[in-house]
Amino acid sequence: MHLLVQEDRFDIGRETEAFIAGLRHAGAVVTFTGLVRDNGGQLAAMEIEHYPGMTERAIGAIMDEAKARWALEDALVIHRYGRLGPQEQIMMVATAAPHRADAFAAAEFLMDYLKSRAPFWKKEIGADGAEWVAAKASDENALTRW
Amino acid sequence: MHLLVQEDRFDIGRETEAFIAGLRHAGAVVTFTGLVRDNGGQLAAMEIEHYPGMTERAIGAIMDEAKARWALEDALVIHRYGRLGPQEQIMMVATAAPHRADAFAAAEFLMDYLKSRAPFWKKEIGADGAEWVAAKASDENALTRW
Amino acid sequence: MQIDILYFAWVRERIGLPRERVETEAATVADLVAELASREERYALAFADLAALRVALDQELSDFAAPLAGVREIAFFPPMTGG
Amino acid sequence: MQIDILYFAWVRERIGLPRERVETEAATVADLVAELASREERYALAFADLAALRVALDQELSDFAAPLAGVREIAFFPPMTGG
Numbered sequence: 001m002h003l004l005v006q007e008d009r010f011d012i013g014r015e016t017e018a019f020i021a022g023l024r025h026a027g028a029v030v031t032f033t034g035l036v037r038d039n040g041g042q043l044a045a046m047e048i049e050h051y052p053g054m055t056e057r058a059i060g061a062i063m064d065e066a067k068a069r070w071a072l073e074d075a076l077v078i079h080r081y082g083r084l085g086p087q088e089q090i091m092m093v094a095t096a097a098p099h100r101a102d103a104f105a106a107a108e109f110l111m112d113y114l115k116s117r118a119p120f121w122k123k124e125i126g127a128d129g130a131e132w133v134a135a136k137a138s139d140e141n142a143l144t145r146w
Numbered sequence: 147m148h149l150l151v152q153e154d155r156f157d158i159g160r161e162t163e164a165f166i167a168g169l170r171h172a173g174a175v176v177t178f179t180g181l182v183r184d185n186g187g188q189l190a191a192m193e194i195e196h197y198p199g200m201t202e203r204a205i206g207a208i209m210d211e212a213k214a215r216w217a218l219e220d221a222l223v224i225h226r227y228g229r230l231g232p233q234e235q236i237m238m239v240a241t242a243a244p245h246r247a248d249a250f251a252a253a254e255f256l257m258d259y260l261k262s263r264a265p266f267w268k269k270e271i272g273a274d275g276a277e278w279v280a281a282k283a284s285d286e287n288a289l290t291r292w
Numbered sequence: 293m294q295i296d297i298l299y300f301a302w303v304r305e306r307i308g309l310p311r312e313r314v315e316t317e318a319a320t321v322a323d324l325v326a327e328l329a330s331r332e333e334r335y336a337l338a339f340a341d342l343a344a345l346r347v348a349l350d351q352e353l354s355d356f357a358a359p360l361a362g363v364r365e366i367a368f369f370p371p372m373t374g375g
Numbered sequence: 376m377q378i379d380i381l382y383f384a385w386v387r388e389r390i391g392l393p394r395e396r397v398e399t400e401a402a403t404v405a406d407l408v409a410e411l412a413s414r415e416e417r418y419a420l421a422f423a424d425l426a427a428l429r430v431a432l433d434q435e436l437s438d439f440a441a442p443l444a445g446v447r448e449i450a451f452f453p454p455m456t457g458g
């Protein structure tokens with residue numbers, strides 16, 4: 001299990017390759033990458049605030065839960081904070097399992113919980129001011145399926 | 147939309163990076179990578195046979211269907227044939243969408259259909275002979291959810 | 293009419309060749325299968341259990357009841373195992 | 376008792392500081408919130424709608440009815456928007 005909470009950019013290609021290179025038995029790898037959407041060119045930047053310490057604990061607990069529920073050989077979470085430009089990579093998740101159903105389910109589970117239970121807050125900086133991104137009811141509802 | 151059916155290895159890191167670099171608006175990217183499982187060290191190699199011509203048509207049709215069903219900005223399928231060693235990468239799928247639900251659903255849909263509707267056949271070469279991989283009822287059943 | 297027949301995976305191995313061109317008047321896929329099975333033992337063996345086989349007509353999945361009129365290429369193979 | 380209070384996102388902006396240490400005898404989170412809200416207008420504004428807030432005790436998500444005994448760090452913030 002690998003968890004990185006960092007301000008720096010990460011190299012999606014290199015991270016995916018290293019994750020797969022470290023596997024010994026898995027048959028299925030799923031990755032998710034979240035990108036800053038440009039909102040039709042209206043977005044200048046995104047600022048991500050987080051709660052140091054709790055972030056690592058919360059994500060660690062979510063990863064432990066995923067490991068307990070599915071036959072995972074490995075999992076990876078990288079999440080950035082700080083100021084990001086349009087189309088920059090915000091975060092990634094990777095899961096590896098013997099079969100694809102487990103790899104997909106674990107990746108979706110991790111994403112659903114990261115969205116609503118990891119202490120990050122996004123602020124969109126636009127041409128006409130800044131605004132905190134509101135949590136979506138659909139994201140909270142997504143948790144009920146697990 | 148990008149489709150490659152090839153004997154050569156592919157570089158998962160570079161392909162993922164290039165796929166993401168080509169996006170302009172997507173907020174969510176999902177990739178799936180299939181690896182040759184070593185069956186507890188019993189597998190010497192996997193041979194993948196395919197039906198040239200039909201393979202491209204079948205996968206193209208599946209990709210068109212995914213594009214019609216979900217708000218995809220882009221999709222990629224790479225599938226190899228020929229002889230592969232344990233833990234080698236067999237294939238990959240990538241999907242990009244504004245939101246994660248669409249990217250995940252489209253990737254799972256593509257995988258389910260590739261498993262049972264794209265003309266590939268796998269043969270496992272072991273220490274004590276070779277055997278064609280049997281199609282699983284669970285893979286056929288997976289199609290009913292779409 | 294002339295038709296190209298392709299075999300894949302264990303169907304190819306059982307019949308012993310990847311493709312052949314045949315002259316046939318079979319009206320349906322099932323008729324062609326019966327014609328081939330009556331020809332030689334290896335065909336009879338390959339086509340013994342049709343439920344274990346899939347068929348494609350001109351590179352589109354089809355079924356054994358389908359008519360052959362106008363078809364140029366037919367392929368027989370076991371259920372696919374891609375991905 | 377002494378307790379560290381942390382504020383994030385718009386709660387931090389509204390109150391105007393990221394953290395502070397307070398001396399309090401509040402028994403529960405709700406008691407502490409009432410105490411803070413009575414202190415100054417900016418606190419009252421930040422805590423006006425508790426349904427829009429989340430609370431963590433010693434870095435674990437909790438709720439407003441939770442007791443504060445033994446807690447060293449409490450954080451207030453809006454619903455999370457990670458991922």
